[in-house]
Amino acid sequence: xxxxxxxxxxxxxxxxxxxxxxxxxxxxxxxxxxxxxxxxxxxxxxxxxxxxxxxxxxxxxxxxxxxxxxxxxxxxxxxxxxxxxxxxxxxxxxxxxxxxxxxxxxxxxxxxxxxxxxxxxxxxxxxxxxxxxxxxxxxxxxxxxxxxxxxxxxxxxxxxxxxxxxxxxxxxxxxxxxxxxxxxxxxxxxxxxxxxxxxxxxxxxxxxxxxxxxxxxxxxxxxxxxxxxxxxxxxxxxxxxxxxxxxxxxxxxxxxxxxxxxxxxxxxx
Numbered sequence: 609x610x611x612x613x614x615x616x617x618x619x620x621x622x623x624x625x626x627x628x629x630x631x632x633x634x635x636x637x638x639x640x641x642x643x644x645x646x647x648x649x650x651x652x653x654x655x656x657x658x659x660x661x662x663x664x665x666x667x668x669x670x671x672x673x674x675x676x677x678x679x680x681x682x683x684x685x686x687x688x689x690x691x692x693x694x695x696x697x698x699x700x701x702x703x704x705x706x707x708x709x710x711x712x713x714x715x716x717x718x719x720x721x722x723x724x725x726x727x728x729x730x731x732x733x734x735x736x737x738x739x740x741x742x743x744x745x746x747x748x749x750x751x752x753x754x755x756x757x758x759x760x761x762x763x764x765x766x767x768x769x770x771x772x773x774x775x776x777x778x779x780x781x782x783x784x785x786x787x788x789x790x791x792x793x794x795x796x797x798x799x800x801x802x803x804x805x806x807x808x809x810x811x812x813x814x815x816x817x818x819x820x821x822x823x824x825x826x827x828x829x830x831x832x833x834x835x836x837x838x839x840x841x842x843x844x845x846x847x848x849x850x851x852x853x854x855x856x857x858x859x860x861x862x863x864x865x866x867x868x869x870x871x872x873x874x875x876x877x
Contacts, residue, residue: 614722614729617696619746621676622730626720629672630734630741633665633702633718638736642712658706662686665702669720673698685828695725701828704733705805714738715807721832728853731832733810742810744835749813760840762862763815768869771818771862773797774808784823784857789847789874793821796873809833809860813840818862819870825855833860843867847874 614622640661648658666686673682674690681692684700698721703709705716714737721731730745741752742760749760765771773794775781781790794800797819804811806829811817813836822829830844831853837844837860844852844860849871852858859874861867 614724614746617677619730622722623743623745625673625676626722626730626732626743626745627741629669629720630718630732630736632668632672634734634736636664636668637661637703637709637718641709641714641737645710647710658686659703659710661709662703662706665718666700669700669702669718683827685826697723697726699723699728699828699831701806701832704829705807708803708805713803715804717806717810719806719828719832721835723831723853726853727851728831728834731835733806733833733836735807740810742813742836744813744833744837744839747839749836749839751814760813760836761815762813762837762840762842763818764841765818765862766865766869768793768796768819768866768873769798771797771866771870772799772801772816773819773821774801774804774811774817775821776805776808777802780823786823786847786857789876790821790823792876793870793873806833809837812842812860812862813837815840815862818866820860821858821870821874823857825858827853827855830855830858847871 645659663686666684679693681697682690701719703716704719709716717733717735733742739753743750781787808820812820847857
């Protein structure tokens with residue numbers, strides 16, 4: 609579990625900043641969703657799309673955070689990192705799931721997280737098309753939609769044979785050269801759902817999915833989601849059991865027992 613202390617900043621200020629930044633980003637993402645878009649490819653081989661929605665959403669998030677916390681570091685998906693002067697840093701993925709975004713599928717989300725000495729202490733996933741926000745702060749996680757707000761809790765599932773498992777794409781495991789491990793795990797689970805991007809982790813925190821496993825993640829893909837998962841009672845690590853903030857091969861589970869069983873299968877034990 610991350611150190612969730614926000615006393616030095618004020619939890620209410622952090623919460624309000626997360627929500628305000630997500631709202632600012634939505635003014636650039638939502639009007640462009642399900643419209644004709646110019647899509648650039650960041651890779652010379654393969655496809656890693658980026659749009660003006662990504663760039664402009666991150667820009668307004670950065671501007672808001674820098675105005676409120678000028679000494680904090682900022683790492684984002686689309687723009688160069690900003691160095692800070694202390695232990696606090698913000699991590700931004702303006703549209704996690706750009707492939708879904710350009711296809712009109714509402715499982716993308718804006719990810720914004722706060723780290724303290726490298727550990728995730730607060731995070732948000734906002735999906736403006738559905739009007740949903742998932743917020744993790746001070747060791748708790750909540751779902752917000754309009755006037756609705758309620759605490760999140762994982763399913764409590766302990767057995768892999770009964771687990772609903774998700775991953776963004778089997779291609780991730782092939783690119784990371786860990787496809788055999790994924791195949792073992794996917795065969796052992798009750799069912800597998802692909803293509804949910806960051807939304808899968810929020811469904812895990814809500815108790816609808818039990819296990820999310822990915823490979824080759826960047827810090828911006830996962831760090832903002834960690835406080836949501838942990839605040840809902842889940843567990844998330846790398847495949848070797850270490851902290852997941854830096855990304856890599858990551859596994860999130862509803863319970864420690866399910867996490868341990870899945871880890872054993874991934875390791876071939």
